[in-house]
Amino acid sequence: MIKKILFKTFYFISPVILILSLLLTNPDQYSDPLIMMTMMMGALGYTWISLQFVLSARPKFIEIPFGMDKIYRFHGIMAVVAILFAIVHAIVNEQVIGESIITTIGTLALILFVLISLLTMLSMTPSFILKYRPFKWLKKTIESWKKFTYEQLRFIHNFTIVAFVVLNIHVLLTPSARNSIFITVLYIVYFVVSISFYLYHKFIKPVHLKNNKYLVTDVIKENDAVWSIKMQSTKKQLKKHIPGQFAFFSFKNEKNKILEHPFSISSSPDDDLSITVKELGDFTKTIGQIKVNDPVFVEGPFGVFSYIAHPEELETVFIVGGIGITPIMSMLKYMSKHDPNRKVLLIWGMNTMADQVAKEMFKEIAAKMKNLTIIPVISKDNTYDGEKGYINQKMIQKLVDKVQINQSVAGYYICGPSILMNLCIDALSAMGIRKKRVHFEKFAL
Ligand SMILES: Cc1cc2nc3c(=O)[nH]c(=O)nc-3n(C[C@H](O)[C@H](O)[C@H](O)COP(=O)(O)OP(=O)(O)OC[C@H]3O[C@@H](n4cnc5c(N)ncnc54)[C@H](O)[C@@H]3O)c2cc1C
Structure with missing residues (x-):
């Protein structure tokens, strides 16, 4: 908890260091409120773009308290926020100061960031922008022209480092940096830290691997x-x-x-x-x-998708779709040895019973765990004699009541396709389950 608060505080106030340094070293330049505002936008954009390289290097000190999926989601959101600040900075700057080689270099970096981020959001991650028609259309148009593999997209994503180098040339050429050795050193420190994380992730880690x-x-x-x-x-x-x-x-x-x-x-x-x-x-x-x-x-x-990370929970409900069963397999195997009397309900959505994996293993676990109830929910076989259709709130409530899960001590773990995860998160919230008791793992970063 403390680590989370410390990291969030550092992350959100980190641009203040640069803003204050710029203000203190160039008080005259920023006496105009409009110029001060555009500088602040630029500093916010620059600092948070720099920190993107730290986040994407998956450092353990950030991953352990938050979990990788949250870090990657945050990385995606903050990339958009940072780019928006940079766009406002670029537009206002050009209006106020006019075009120059410095602004042109900045714009070049910005265009590269925008193009790479857009391609990433359209094709690499399950991004929220795909809910909107123009973006859906753009994705389709790009894919009709070229369907990139995940590896190719990742290769293209690496060009953010080129954009970052161009961005640093832009900031080092600005009058604030040229007039102050302190500001120049500060930019170099930001650059070296970010590049070090990037190089460690791309070149040193694979050697350790x-x-x-x-x-x-x-x-x-x-x-x-x-x-x-x-x-x-x-x-x-x-x-x-x-x-x-x-x-x-x-x-x-x-x-x-x-x-x-x-x-x-x-x-x-x-x-x-x-x-x-x-x-x-x-x-x-x-x-x-x-x-x-x-x-x-x-x-x-x-990752932190584990009942072991929540010792305050005494009972467990797993809600799973298809291959989302894999982390649950690990948890159930471990439970069957170390906590065999635990009350557990597994609601497992599948197309047909033929989709079930590790049948023998589940039989062995069920024999050891007398308080384990496994309910397959079959969506594509009308002849199935059991729960049929898709998992929904009514069904979860019915099964939880039937097994007599004690809501006040239970933890809920959801893993499966996005549609099932979103539906179950909403269902559990409507059932009055507290957010901190609902845990989920997305199979997409
Ligand atoms: C935390 C986590 C746990 C997962 N656990 C399992 C599991 O136990 N069993 C299982 O079958 N699948 C699991 N997946 C999904 C699995 O990683 C993808 O299905 C697989 O990488 C697809 O690769 P592909 O080349 O076959 O498919 P592609 O067609 O190339 O990619 C399909 C989609 O898979 C994702 N993907 C592909 N490559 C990567 C990558 N290197 N890193 C991140 N995402 C990628 C992308 O969202 C992509 O859009 C998990 C994913 C995550 C993020």
Whole structure:
């Protein structure tokens, strides 16, 4: 909690350091309120753009208190906020001061940031802007011209570093920097810190990753589209995870290129590492081709989606859609050994019963946990003799009442497609469940 407050405070007041320094070193230049206002906009934009490189490097000191998905969401929102401040700064500046080589360089950096961020929001993340028609149309138009793979999008996203270098040339050429060695040094410090995080993330971390080499020990076909991959460490053991966490797994593809993807760890921390993967896109469609003894590089663990992180909760309700079961598999396996008497309700949405994975494992867990109730909810098989349709508020309330979950001590864990997650978060809120008792993991960063 303290770490969260400290980080948020630092993040939001960080531009003040630059604003005050600019004001104190150039009092005459900023006596005009309009020029002062545009400088403040620029400083807000500059500082928060610089901090984007710290956030996206996934440093542990930020990831541990917040969780990776929240960090990436915040990274996305703050990129937009910072760019908006920079746009206002650029427009007002050009009106007040006029065009010059300095403003042209600033505008160039801004255009690069806008283009890259737009492409990211349209094609790389499940962004809120896709709710709006013009953006939907733009996404379609771009995709009809070229359908980028996730790896290509990530490569293009790296060009933000070029935009950042151009932005720093812009700020270093401004009169405030040229007239004050202190301001020049301050900009250089911001630049060096941000670039260091970027370089560490892109070049040094992958070298360290080689120490986290695992070898595949088993490849199991769970059903038509889902595979489990078991692996064992060859060198350094991954830092012990808590059940429910995820990691980045890098496999070599057929072209010997290493591709990194996030997957929840589906094994218990007591067992060998394993993941359970659904065939979905370019990489996961090839997951069944992985062979025993293939190398896997693992970075992690990450995330805070775990009942272990909430010892105040005494009962647990899992609400899951499809492959969203993977972090729950890890938690249930761990619970069956360390807390077998816990009251647990698992509501598991699937198209048909054929989508169920790890049947044997669930049988073993059910035999050990007498207070575990598993309710499959089947949406695409009318002949199914049980809960049918899609999970909704009425159904959750009915099942929670039936199992006699004590709302005041229960934690709720949701994982699955965005549509199910949003619906369940709203449903639990309407049922009066406090926000801090509702936890969710999005399978998108
Ligand atoms: C925290 C987390 C845990 C996950 N756990 C599981 C799991 O246990 N089992 C499972 O089957 N899937 C899981 N996923 C989803 C899985 O990472 C994607 O399905 C997979 O990366 C898709 O890759 P692709 O090349 O096959 O698909 P593509 O068609 O290339 O991509 C489809 C979508 O997957 C996402 N994606 C692709 N590559 C990456 C990447 N390197 N980093 C982040 N997102 C990416 C993007 O949102 C993209 O739009 C998890 C995702 C996250 C973020």
